[in-house]
Amino acid sequence: MGHSERAHALLSASGASRWMACTPSARLEEQFPDTTSESAREGTLAHELAELKLRNYFFSVDFGKRKLTTAVNKLKKAELWNDEMMGYTDEYLDYVKAVALKFKSQPYVAIEKQVDLRAYVPEGFGTADCILVGGGVLHVIDFKYGKSPNGRVSAERNPQMMLYALGAYEAYKILYNVSEVRLSIVQPRLPDGISEWSCSLDVLLGFGETVKERAELAIKGEGEFAPGEKTCQFCRAKGMCRARADENVKLAFSPDIGKKPPLLSNEEMGDYLIRGADVAKWLADLQKCALAECLAGNDVPGWKAVEGRGSRDWTDLDEAFAALEAAGISTAILWERKPVTPAGLEKALGKKEYTAHAANYEVKKPGKPALVKESDKREAITNKVSAAEAFKEE
Ligand code: SF4
Structure with missing residues (x-):
């Protein structure tokens, strides 16, 4: 199945964290169209490329270098293609290779495996990016192409990944003995973008029982709404x-x-x-x-739609600039020359070439202080000068 044609079940694996927490959401959502954003389409393209690379690595007899090059060249014609995809998918490939090499003997590998989840979720199915099985271990790896730090996804008790693992277990349990389940999410566009978690088969099967209960409510649109x-x-x-x-x-x-002091305390501030x-x-x-x-022409009392603030642009850039130059306006005024940023150059060159030629010249400047939740992985900062700093020798 092509990545873009992946059908979405009512209780999809990707939406499991939502419908398991808020069981009536699946039926409520049905009334709204399932739209695809540009970043989702970009992710689909990157997945297609990643799949080709894994096929070439693991099944090179059937899918050799020449077939890979032809297929990649076809992808390069896509509107959303960007050369940086090559570097990011290489990182994913390197990760999967390393995982495969850690198995005591060569594992069984399935790429883009459609897993049947019907033993747990009515009409449920999903597509796992990569599954490796062998030596008592079932390892499921998911590639995510998002780049927003807010979109960082943890593998720990991740319902989507655990569902894929359940589907994979059902598919291979007759052929392979499984006692340990490992889950990995690879998000190469994020610094520190690899998340790993493992559990015993018993924990996975226990999760399967919970899923069954939640799915039974969700398919009927029952249970409590749980906004969050x-x-x-x-x-x-x-x-x-x-x-x-x-x-x-x-x-x-x-x-x-209740009677409270006129100013909020820090505890209240945090709580609000x-x-x-x-x-x-x-x-x-x-x-x-x-x-x-x-x-759509419908009435929302108290509100109306208006045209937003427009912006100015050239009707025909070439024609306008030719006329302006002919009128004696110098090219230096017409064109701005700006140095490319490290991020821009890395995007243009790809990670490998950037690291080889430019990384030595890069310096990381601290960002503006930002308020985040305590659970955030970054180290807390303060602007209070410590005694050691105050008395350090010049
Ligand atoms: S509470 Fe949230 S998740 Fe549940 S249906 Fe409403 S918007 Fe969706």
Whole structure:
């Protein structure tokens, strides 16, 4: 099955963290179209490239160098192609190679394996990027092409990955003995983009029992709504869902009654920020929905759609600049010459070439202080001068 034609089951593996937490969401979402963003289409293209490279590495007899080159050249014609995909998919390939080499004997390898999840989820199926089995170990690897640090996905107890592992276990349990399950997510566009987790087969099968219970409710649209920042993030109903609206109104506007000091304490500040984390996002989603309604000619009392602020542009750049140069305006004024940034050069050259030629000249400047949740992996900073710094020798 082509990556872009991967069908989505009602209870998809990729949406499992949502429908397991908020069981009525799957049926509610059905009413909204499943749109594909440009970054999702870019991810699909990168997956296709990654698949070709794995096939060439593991099954070079059937899919040799020549077939690989022809197939890659075809992908290069795609609108969203970018040369940096070659470097990022190489990183994924290197990771999978290293995993395969760590097996005591050569593992069985399946690439882009469609796994049947019906033993756990009604009508459930999914496609695992890479599965390796052997020596009592079942290893499932997922390639993710997102580049936003907020989109970092952890492999630890990841429902999508655990479902793939359950599907893989069902497919291979007759042929292979499995006692340990390993899960890896490779996100090569993020620094520190590899997440790994492992568990025993018993833990995986225990998860399978929980999935069955949650899926039974979800398929019927039953259970409790469970709005939350992470849970609602990719839900198609997020703009119009009443449970999410009620929750955010409660978080944002219900006052804590009682006699309290006029200033908030630091504890209260932290608590408000945690409770209100989804409020701004919810309002933005609500605005999007209301705008779509207004544009469709429907009435949203108190609101209307207008044309936003436009921008200025040349009708025909070549013609305009030729005329301006003919009028004596120098090229130096017409064109801005800017040095390329390290990130821009890495994008243009690919990671390997960038590291070889330019990485020595790069310096990392600290970013602006940012407030993040305590669970964030980065080290906390303060602007308080320590005694050691204050008394250090000149
Ligand atoms: S928006 Fe949130 S609460 Fe509403 S259905 Fe979706 S996941 Fe559940």
